[in-house]
Amino acid sequence: MMFLTSSILLGFIRLCFILLFLFYLNRKFVNVSKHVHFMDFLVMNWFRYATVLVIVIFILVEADAYNLFNCFFIFLLLIGIDIIGFKNLRNSKHYFTTHIRTALLTFLRNIENKRSFWSWFSLDRTKVKNDENNNFILILTIIIGGITFLSRYYFIIYDNYSLSDAWIYDLNKVIQFDNQYWFTYELATDAELAIVNFYGKITDVSPEIALQVIAILESTLLAVIIFWIINKLTPSKFIAPTIAALFLVWYMF
Numbered sequence: 001m002m003f004l005t006s007s008i009l010l011g012f013i014r015l016c017f018i019l020l021f022l023f024y025l026n027r028k029f030v031n032v033s034k035h036v037h038f039m040d041f042l043v044m045n046w047f048r049y050a051t052v053l054v055i056v057i058f059i060l061v062e063a064d065a066y067n068l069f070n071c072f073f074i075f076l077l078l079i080g081i082d083i084i085g086f087k088n089l090r091n092s093k094h095y096f097t098t099h100i101r102t103a104l105l106t107f108l109r110n111i112e113n114k115r116s117f118w119s120w121f122s123l124d125r126t127k128v129k130n131d132e133n134n135n136f137i138l139i140l141t142i143i144i145g146g147i148t149f150l151s152r153y154y155f156i157i158y159d160n161y162s163l164s165d166a167w168i169y170d171l172n173k174v175i176q177f178d179n180q181y182w183f184t185y186e187l188a189t190d191a192e193l194a195i196v197n198f199y200g201k202i203t204d205v206s207p208e209i210a211l212q213v214i215a216i217l218e219s220t221l222l223a224v225i226i227f228w229i230i231n232k233l234t235p236s237k238f239i240a241p242t243i244a245a246l247f248l249v250w251y252m253f
Contacts, residue, residue: 008156008213011203012149015217016142018202030083037134039141043228046221052078054191057177057198064180068201133237140238141224144245148223151249152216162212174200174207223248 023041056074060066081089088095161167173190176182177197182190192214199217200210223245230241 007205007209008153008216011199011205011209011213012153012217014203015199016145038138039224039228039231042141043225048082049075049079050195053198054194057194058182061177061180061182061194066177066180071198071201136238137231140227140242144223144227144242144249145220147246148220148249149216152219156212156216161215167211171207171211174211 019042020038023038026036026041053071053075056071056078057066060070060074084095156162170193173193174197177194182194193211196210196214197207199205199214200207203210205213226248227241227245230244231237234240
């Protein structure tokens with residue numbers, strides 16, 4: 001049980017680092033001037049790309065080609081098309097020529113200005129007030145997500161679902177994705193279990209651990225979404241959203 005719970009925590013930490021790295025790439029290369037904060041990035045992209053990910057997994061499984069490399073290749077290709085836009089792809093020569101020229105000029109200008117090594121990895125901070133708010137929201141996201149995850153993680157030893165017949169049945173479905181098998185004789189959607197399989201691959205945890213942690217991750221995401229919704233709908237940007245998210249955590253006990 002100690003190995004089980006430590007593996008769950010390690011997988012969650014790996015997932016957090018992956019999300020933070022993706023957020024950094026988004027701020028550094030995609031939304032450079034929009035100053036999108038972490039919670040906007042997480043919530044607004046989760047539904048779009050989770051849906052795309054499920055479709056990609058489904059197609060690869062049916063094509064008998066599902067593995068992490070193929071999934072990443074197609075998924076990143078679709079993300080690249082989404083970022084560039086179909087209109088720019090129709091004029092791809094002009095688009096890439098302009099961006100390559102701009103990138104080279106920026107690179108040469110930075111060399112002439114003798115920028116330090118670490119400044120190449122820093123984010124644009126032209127709007128200090130927005131940066132302070134974004135950093136505070138990032139900290140609140142980490143705190144709320146951490147509290148939700150740890151609260152559910154603490155009670156996992158009392159979970160009646162673990163090692164039950166339903167759990168073993170779902171685990172078999174998760175493993176079947178690696179055997180290029182999606183459909184069963186039941187009329188049930190397996191999209192959630194497909195995400196469980198993918199989560200296990202990107203965090204390098206076993207299917208058993210991935211299945212064990214999915215309910216905790218769903219609760220964590222729900223708490224973050226509650227914070228985001230209250231943040232958007234009310235004048236209070238920090239206090240009311242935090243109370244609402246923590247109330248949800250307390251209710252889930």
